[in-house]
Amino acid sequence: MRIFDPHIHMTSRTTDDYERMAAAGITAIVEPAFWLGQPRSSVGSFTDYFDSLVGWEPFRASQFGVRHHATIALNPKEANDPRCREVLALLPRYLEKDGVVAVGEVGYDSMTPEEDEVFAAQLALAIEHELPALVHTPHRDKARGTERTLAVVAESGIDPGRVVVDHLNEVTVGLVRDSGCWLAFSIYPDTKMSPPRMVKILQEYGLERMLVNSAADWGRSDPLLTRTTADAMLAAGFSEDDVDLVLWRNPVEFYGQSGRLDLSDVEAKEATFAGNSILRGGS
Numbered sequence: 001m002r003i004f005d006p007h008i009h010m011t012s013r014t015t016d017d018y019e020r021m022a023a024a025g026i027t028a029i030v031e032p033a034f035w036l037g038q039p040r041s042s043v044g045s046f047t048d049y050f051d052s053l054v055g056w057e058p059f060r061a062s063q064f065g066v067r068h069h070a071t072i073a074l075n076p077k078e079a080n081d082p083r084c085r086e087v088l089a090l091l092p093r094y095l096e097k098d099g100v101v102a103v104g105e106v107g108y109d110s111m112t113p114e115e116d117e118v119f120a121a122q123l124a125l126a127i128e129h130e131l132p133a134l135v136h137t138p139h140r141d142k143a144r145g146t147e148r149t150l151a152v153v154a155e156s157g158i159d160p161g162r163v164v165v166d167h168l169n170e171v172t173v174g175l176v177r178d179s180g181c182w183l184a185f186s187i188y189p190d191t192k193m194s195p196p197r198m199v200k201i202l203q204e205y206g207l208e209r210m211l212v213n214s215a216a217d218w219g220r221s222d223p224l225l226t227r228t229t230a231d232a233m234l235a236a237g238f239s240e241d242d243v244d245l246v247l248w249r250n251p252v253e254f255y256g257q258s259g260r261l262d263l264s265d266v267e268a269k270e271a272t273f274a275g276n277s278i279l280r281g282g283s
């Protein structure tokens with residue numbers, strides 16, 4: 001089984017996690033830029049963080065046979081801090097880097113006017129740099145936040161097929177389904193979404209434009225929950241090809257729109273270890 005986790009914050013995870021992920025078949029990941037828990041007090045802190053997302057972290061992942069790409073943005077929470085606003089001027093430089101496959105995470109935290117402005121500015125950057133966009137939806141007031149998100153996406157003029165709206169649940173899945181955007185779900189141990197609930201959503205809404213991630217970070221989270229969801233899909237009667245579609249081909253198709261997704265290493269390795277049959281219907 002090959003798994004691509006399209007949203008995981010490896011900066012906050014240990015090498016033990018990389019080892020366990022590789023053993024579970026998670027050999028490709030995308031790490032979106034987000035906040036650091038402790039608020040950043042200057043733009044320099046972003047520069048160092050972005051450099052590590054395109055330099056150090058891909059190197060660390062490669063030692064465990066995991067291919068690492070990143071998305072770069074000013075996150076919604078820190079969009080509210082005037083000390084961080086200058087980051088917007090830094091972004092174009094990072095959005096041209098090889099390992100950067102989208103603008104993200106952008107979107108809403110508390111739905112303030114500052115967040116409106118920064119969200120719209122970053123969707124414009126995605127269009128300008130011909131990159132897809134990864135959009136975070138707020139954890140409070142989720143339905144209203146998702147509706148407002150979709151309105152801003154529509155207004156921006158970006159092709160909805162190049163936008164993924166993340167952290168969805170049973171309340172918001174239908175809204176996004178009709179928008180033409182991609183749908184992503186963060187599987188957590190206690191909150192947000194669980195593997196059994198995810199399987200029910202896939203049964204009801206189908207597999208097209210669906211992404212499943214662990215969003216693992218410093219909070220209570222589990223970097224193996226993509227694999228657990230894949231196993232739950234099989235147990236519920238989905239085929240291995242269905243699992244491959246949701247947990248590999250879908251994220252490859254979405255981030256592949258950047259023209260920068262390079263999976264040659266991991267795909268060559270899989271072909272060597274498992275025979276070419278594993279790549280059937282592949283990217």
Ligand SMILES: [Zn+2]
Pocket residue numbers: 007009032034105215
């Ligand atoms: Zn995240």
